[in-house]
Amino acid sequence: MTAYFRPLVQHGPARPEDAHPLAGGALWFTHAEALRREGPAEPIPAAEIPGDVLARLTAARAPVAGLDMGQPQIMGIVNVTPDSFSDGGQHYAHDAALAAVQQMVAAGVAILDIGGESTRPGAAEVPEAEEIARTAPVIASIRALTGLPISIDTRKAAVARAAIDAGADLVNDVSGLTFDPALAPYCAGAGLPVCVMHAQGDPETMQDDPRYGDVLLEVYDFLETRIAALEAAGIPRARILADPGIGFGKSQAHNLTLLKNLSLFHGLGCPVLLGVSRKAFIGRIGGEPQAARRAPGSIAVGLAALAQGVQILRVHDVPETVQALRLWQAVR
Template sequence: MFDWGHSTYIMGVLNVTPDSFSDGGQFNTPALAQERARYMVLNGADIIDVGGQSTRPGAPLVSETEEMQRVIPVIKALREENCLPPDLPISVDTFRASVVRAAIAAGANWVNDITAGTADRDMLPVVAELGVPFVLMHSRGTPQTMQTLTNYQNLIADIISALQERVEAALQAGLDRSQLIIDPGIGFAKTHDQNLEILRRLAEFRSLGLPILVGPSRKSFIGHILNQPQPQERVWGTAAACTIAIAHGADIIRIHDLPQMRDVCRVADAIYRR
């Protein structure tokens, strides 16, 4: 259902956590998640991304059991009759292969891994076995350590090289290239200025020959520019970041704010993709 390069697709963020940086605790029951997912789809979401582990800087690691208890009932609820269109992809945002296996069995279709398969050695073999799309995101360290790991010799070249290594690892594990999507990891082991540099030079990531996902939504670099400490008040800063990402070749925008970003994508696509 995805025709890369011809339009921008929207991945709606559905955090089922108590502590995510901008919406923790708002949608962490199956009923609340269903309501939110319906709202996002009605307002332009092409993919729903469900996550049960906060990845904000400093976030504590939850147990595998706790992550399962958060994520699996929600995915099952989203797949209930008349909740979502049956062909609309549900992505599971996790770095645990066991959660992936359970989530796909519950009705998810995609995997979004902030560690690109490095946190769990079983991740790539499991995704290869299941044959689902896999988002490889660039990051360093853990949520507790990542913002101490922001030194790069050459920012863009280093990220591209790291992503290329993970692409090759995925292919060697048996994934097909058509399954792969890359994400430069805005906000993960990056300073405010480095996040801006990634957006400014996003087109260079096209050299990897894969669809690009970008997740600037409500992030701290926008708050830094706007002097806005409240993530929910960063909507129009997010809109500017999304527009630049689309102008430089982003295929998927991972966002919280619909319908605002739907309209941003429509207008940016009309300018840059027609």
């Protein structure tokens, strides 16, 4: 029976001699939770974790797109779309997108994520030509403004190619590079880092009735399978980010299960990226129906994720999140 090992993450200078670093960073663990599809979870000493799994859990992560994965990084969302769930239309105009980018850069954002196709629940696919027309000119203008890394949020090879030609550095695909069979070979050939995300179904139907036997382990298995496939396609694990896909084909209960157990995903041997910003479950739990007013809840979930070693937070509210991160780091 397959076992999975979730480190029980701790922090601080009172660190036992037998503690292991989490992903080579400042967090550490002495014990883990052994998980199986059948039977209860079992706490075990870290010494009982199989050697290959322990090596993945503890190894320092290589920089991705020039970003240090030994400390938390903030990815700013810039949706050049008319219909994204939270900020649809807000940055659709070229000048509006650039103004938002300038604000994020001034606030201390580490990487910018540009998307031209809404992936909100119920969203329809955008034609390639339209997606390129939305994203490539904005990316070219952003590249002229800043040397910060730029991510293109797309499922399509043609869109990715146009974005990279315009100055982008990383491909962030909500389909886990399964939507367009040409995308993984392109990224491999161009030597690009990628973010592979889990989603059940496509944006148009994913929230109709998501079901899992064990959401945590099924998401883990999907990511592990996709990472192995990308390695076989020529993209080394050191250039892959993993995203559990909060809200993509998942109920509120599914989301919370994943968020409570995020440290499991360090066993993939990749940096972990998390996107929870302004999502519907934050509004339901926090009692805020307006997505644009969910920064406090988004930050609360984000800081809880950082305490489990997540390396990148993908957010709308960059100034507020950067401020919270600085204070979080100072008191820790």
